[in-house]
Amino acid sequence: xxxxxxxxxxxxxxxxxxxxxxxxxxxxxxxxxxxxxxxxxxxxxxxxxxxxxxxxxxxxxxxxxxxxxxxxxxxxxxxxxxxxxxxxxxxxxxxxxxxxxxxxxxxxxxxxxxxxxxxxxxxxxxxxxxxxxxxxxxxxxxxxxxxxxxxxxxxxxxxxxxxxxxxxxxxxxxxxxxxxxxxxxxxxxxxxxxxxxxxxxxxxxxxxxxxxxxxxxxxxxxxxxxxxxxxxxxxxxxxxxxxxx
Amino acid sequence: xxxxxxxxxxxxxxxxxxxxxxxxxxxxxxxxxxxxxxxxxxxxxxxxxxxxxxxxxxxxxxxxxxxxxxxxxxxxxxxxxxxxxxxxxxxxxxxxxxxxxxxxxxxxxxxxxxxxxxxxxxxxxxxxxxxxxxxxxxxxxxxxxxxxxxxxxxxxxxxxxxxxxxxxxxxxxxxxxxxxxxxxxxxxxxxxxxxxxxxxxxxxxxxxxxxxxxxxxxxxxxxxxxxxxxxxxxxxxxxxxxxxxxxxxxxxxxxxxxxxxxxxxxxxxxxxxxxxxxxxxxxxxxxxxxxxxxxxxxxxxxxxxxxxxxxxxxxxxxxxxxxxxxxxxxxxxxxxxxxxxxxxxxxxxxxxxxxxxxxxxxxxxxxxxxxxxxxxxxxxxxxxxxxxxxxxxxxxxxxxxxxxxxxxxxxxxxxxxxxxxxxxxxxxxxxxxxxxxxxxxxxxxxxxxxxxxxxxxxxxxxxxxxxxxxxxxxxxxxxxxxxxxxxxxxxxxxxxxxxxxxxxxxxxxxxxxxxxxxxxxxxx
Numbered sequence: 001x002x003x004x005x006x007x008x009x010x011x012x013x014x015x016x017x018x019x020x021x022x023x024x025x026x027x028x029x030x031x032x033x034x035x036x037x038x039x040x041x042x043x044x045x046x047x048x049x050x051x052x053x054x055x056x057x058x059x060x061x062x063x064x065x066x067x068x069x070x071x072x073x074x075x076x077x078x079x080x081x082x083x084x085x086x087x088x089x090x091x092x093x094x095x096x097x098x099x100x101x102x103x104x105x106x107x108x109x110x111x112x113x114x115x116x117x118x119x120x121x122x123x124x125x126x127x128x129x130x131x132x133x134x135x136x137x138x139x140x141x142x143x144x145x146x147x148x149x150x151x152x153x154x155x156x157x158x159x160x161x162x163x164x165x166x167x168x169x170x171x172x173x174x175x176x177x178x179x180x181x182x183x184x185x186x187x188x189x190x191x192x193x194x195x196x197x198x199x200x201x202x203x204x205x206x207x208x209x210x211x212x213x214x215x216x217x218x219x220x221x222x223x224x225x226x227x228x229x230x231x232x233x234x235x236x237x238x239x240x241x242x243x244x245x
Numbered sequence: 246x247x248x249x250x251x252x253x254x255x256x257x258x259x260x261x262x263x264x265x266x267x268x269x270x271x272x273x274x275x276x277x278x279x280x281x282x283x284x285x286x287x288x289x290x291x292x293x294x295x296x297x298x299x300x301x302x303x304x305x306x307x308x309x310x311x312x313x314x315x316x317x318x319x320x321x322x323x324x325x326x327x328x329x330x331x332x333x334x335x336x337x338x339x340x341x342x343x344x345x346x347x348x349x350x351x352x353x354x355x356x357x358x359x360x361x362x363x364x365x366x367x368x369x370x371x372x373x374x375x376x377x378x379x380x381x382x383x384x385x386x387x388x389x390x391x392x393x394x395x396x397x398x399x400x401x402x403x404x405x406x407x408x409x410x411x412x413x414x415x416x417x418x419x420x421x422x423x424x425x426x427x428x429x430x431x432x433x434x435x436x437x438x439x440x441x442x443x444x445x446x447x448x449x450x451x452x453x454x455x456x457x458x459x460x461x462x463x464x465x466x467x468x469x470x471x472x473x474x475x476x477x478x479x480x481x482x483x484x485x486x487x488x489x490x491x492x493x494x495x496x497x498x499x500x501x502x503x504x505x506x507x508x509x510x511x512x513x514x515x516x517x518x519x520x521x522x523x524x525x526x527x528x529x530x531x532x533x534x535x536x537x538x539x540x541x542x543x544x545x546x547x548x549x550x551x552x553x554x555x556x557x558x559x560x561x562x563x564x565x566x567x568x569x570x571x572x573x574x575x576x577x578x579x580x581x582x583x584x585x586x587x588x589x590x591x592x593x594x595x596x597x598x599x600x601x602x603x604x605x606x607x608x609x610x611x612x613x614x615x616x617x618x619x620x621x622x623x624x625x626x627x628x629x630x631x632x633x634x635x636x637x638x639x640x641x642x643x644x645x646x647x648x649x650x651x652x653x654x655x656x657x658x659x660x661x662x663x664x665x666x667x668x669x670x671x672x673x674x675x676x677x678x679x680x681x682x683x684x685x686x687x688x689x690x691x692x693x694x695x696x697x698x699x700x701x702x703x704x705x706x707x708x709x710x711x712x713x714x715x716x717x718x719x720x721x722x723x724x725x726x727x728x729x730x731x732x733x734x735x736x737x738x739x740x741x742x743x744x745x746x747x748x749x750x751x752x753x754x755x756x757x758x759x760x761x762x763x764x765x766x767x768x769x
Contacts, residue, residue, distance in 0.1 A: 021667070052672075054425070054672045055424060060668075060669045060672060060673075117437045120436075120440070121436070124518070126517050126518070130626075130661070
């Protein structure tokens with residue numbers, strides 16, 4: 001059955017729970033306002049089961065109620081990640097099995113961009129969003145070149161470090177600097193390496209469009225909110241593909 | 246701690262051995278630290294002398310001046326002699342004018358000798374001494390305020406975080422958190438500040454996932470919390486971060502602006518920020534000397550090891566780091582009441598008996614450091630987004646804190662790893678803490694782990710492993726530096742000649758002079 005409703009304790013009862021805060025003092029009006037919000041969100045009837053003042057100006061509510069919406073699972077559209085998300089352990093195991101050596105990742109902010117926030121979030125062990133950065137992975141060797149690295153310098157280091165992957169972060173987008181820099185970088189790598197030997201090129205930053213990889217000449221573009229685990233999983237996925245090819 | 250409170254029956258000789266090994270491991274590091282200086286130590290000295298502000302591009306005057314002096318005479322003699330020599334020579338009427346002139350290249354610095362050196366030295370000492378006296382005054386002011394207004398009602402102190410990125414937004418949030426029950430407010434710094442080799446200036450309104458630590462932000466927040474403290478009848482403490490490349494300067498600013506606690510770990514920057522080990526140890530020692538003088542409680546960062554390594558397997562690395570942090574802290578003049586040694590509730594809840602293991606580890610820290618206000622950090626690693634389960638886990642964390650007499654309790658949020666805490670998350674979290682402390686605050690009295698039981702045995706095992714590790718570190722050719730280089734802590738490998746900020750380190754010359762270090766060392 002592809003058409004369903006939320007399930008409380010009986011099929012089709014449509015029961016959901018919701019909690020939120022309104023910026024009003026706690027009184028009967030506040031509770032009425034909470035019901036009104038729940039009604040507008042489609043809960044009918046809506047039952048305020050808990051209301052608590054948080055200081056003089058805010059009230060916290062827990063609301064239970066019925067929604068009448070139907071969802072059709074056959075009509076759900078999802079953009080699937082085209083590679084599986086792996087745990088650090090699985091990434092390490094995959095690298096060990098495929099390469100029989102550590103996978104080398106060289107990272108940098110290129111051009112005049114001095115914002116290492118992105119590259120550090122992905123590479124530093126400290127990590128991002130509760131996930132440890134790539135330095136945490138035993139089977140990844142991380143060389144973080146930091147900020148304001150020129151493209152020729154990056155290519156040189158990629159050669160000397162025998163990089164399997166190059167990660168570039170771009171935050172500054174004035175006059176499309178992020179796009180120009182990325183194209184310059186990918187062109188330089190294509191020039192310096194035969195196609196089969198070229199390291200994986202990955203760029204990331206808050207203003208990139210993830211569909212632009214082909215246009216920019218890189219293997220993958222990561223947008224806002226990307227976690228280290230996603231990047232690591234992608235790298236492993238691509239070395240597997242390469243090996244298989 | 247009375248004998249009644251000793252629940253683990255630790256052998257005093259074993260505890261002494263652990264401490265003496267920590268001293269053995271730490272001593273060469275102190276020697277290394279006293280033999281070097283860094284750009285940030287020198288800039289902190291200029292800040293103590295009153296040099297503040299920044300040029301039109303936002304580069305602080307201390308950086309502008311330090312860079313020029315360094316280019317002219319090098320860093321190895323310290324900046325005080327060449328700087329105050331220039332002032333004595335009449336190159337400028339004050340430090341700020343001197344910095345501006347230096348920035349446009351109209352002053353040349355030299356290393357004074359003989360009577361010139363003596364004059365420069367005494368002028369420097371007088372001016373820097375005035376800055377240290379201001380820190381002394383701020384400390385007295387804190388004592389006075391606590392006496393007049395009242396202190397936090399009970400231990401553990403409840404520690405809450407604000408982190409909006411905008412100081413003007415942080416202030417009402419911090420005040421609200423204090424009204425809701427926080428005894429300590431920490432303002433999280435912007436991502437990446439630890440790697441800036443300068444301290445930003447002024448009130449700042451845009452940070453990434455946190456707010457920049459600046460002198461003006463410190464001042465604004467402290468003033469706001471003073472207001473709220475008076476309103477609430479209890480002194481609300483303010484915390485920030487003396488870490489990263491500028492930790493000595495931030496420590497000095499914290500002392501000048503009467504911050505009350507500072508995150509300040511001896512190895513965090515090396516391990517988690519890849520800052521050069523020598524730079525870190527030199528900066529660490531200076532910043533701790535400042536904290537000691539300012540009456541600031543430091544919070545160390547052992548909880549971080551457990552976010553990277555397994556909390557059961559790596560439990561002893563926490564103990565080792567606490568012992569080292571204690572040694573380095575005391576060497577720098579800090580007293581027991583100033584040591585907020587860190588540890589965390591990070592064992593995978595799926596591990597059988599995980600709560601008993603947590604109790605064993607927390608009690609071990611309590612009994613090894615009976616007079617330190619331990620900093621107890623909530624679960625983060627095993628918070629999944631299932632906020633209901635997370636709320637339960639935080640309840641157990643609070644219970645472990647109450648049962649083991651922790652001094653500073655960082656309030657866990659059920660939305661950890663989901664969102665930055667909402668108003669309601671904070672309120673629910675505080676209800677959780679209050680419920681546990683009200684319901685079981687005195688349970689510590691009745692809690693007697695069986696003498697040969699699981700908890701006691703586990704604590705003994707962790708202490709034994711800590712001693713083995715300390716022994717192992719002491720036997721490395723270059724001791725702690727080698728141990729750090731080969732990944733002993735938190736699994737990170739950090740060689741002594743790598744990492745950020747190495748170019749800001751210099752071996753002291755025989756004529757090195759720094760009035761701040763002289764004054765701070767004399768106090769001990």
